[in-house]
Amino acid sequence: MKISVIITLKKDVLDPQGKVIHQTLNGMGFENINEIRQGKYFQIDTNENDKKKAEEKVEDMCNKLLANLVIEDYKIIESQ
């Protein structure tokens, strides 16, 4: 199965990179942007064919390494 996960900064964590990207886009003429938050994307290809088991394994990976839960949240967005 291929599992896709996104990692995003928690709501109250400052994202200076997102802020700079926002300002740059404004400078380029892109208007009406409220906010930009930068995140990470992982695609994990596993031999596990059972969807539930594969997702559980990926959640374990996120809890232990891929995300730092002090500042980040993760979400599985696709399993196929």
Add this chain to the structure above:
Amino acid sequence: MNSSVITFPGSNCDRDMDVALKKFGFKNKMVWHNDIEIPKSDLVVLPGGFSYGDYLRCGSIASKSKIMQSVINFAKGGGKVMGICNGFQILVESGLLPGVLLRNKNLEFICKNVFVKVNNKDNLYFKNLKRNTLEFHIAHNEGNYFCSNEQIKVIDSNNQIALYYSDVNGNINENTNPNGSIKNIAGIFNKEKNILGMMPHPERMIDPALSGEDGSIFFENLINNLK
């Protein structure tokens, strides 16, 4: 006094730390990240650098290396563990210290001398230190200490803040905060005060001809406290 400095792939302050520890009387051993056991030590140091090229998050990959299980067991048994810069990042990623180190607020790599104010001398790292402020060097991209509001209350009430960024007189304010850290935090302890993590580099301040001597004051005091 025996000490161990752990070298990870990408550590670059490990040999500076070795020089500093030996200069003030430690019998130091260098330990490779792939080893299983740390040698018998009175102090274990996780040095600065860019372990694993700062991949994923600074310190995150190193915090899972083989030697870390031994370091964690040593620390949980009351052993003294000090993490400098990247070593501090490894300590928070391994869960030995609370919080996290974010990208500097101004998005710039900061490389300069700073003053830090010692907040707590009721521990073996700073006990009997004759100075209240020290001039150390910082060189980091991710030194912006962050934790949740609830966590900072716990850290504060347990007196876990070790060092604040300050001016030469110990004044702590926005102007003396180089990287956006909560409350100007430059270093913290665990609850028991046997683990210390800090962004500044005392090992870069041990030679008056090259830099300064405030690191010498720190290391001399440290080895006397450990004896």
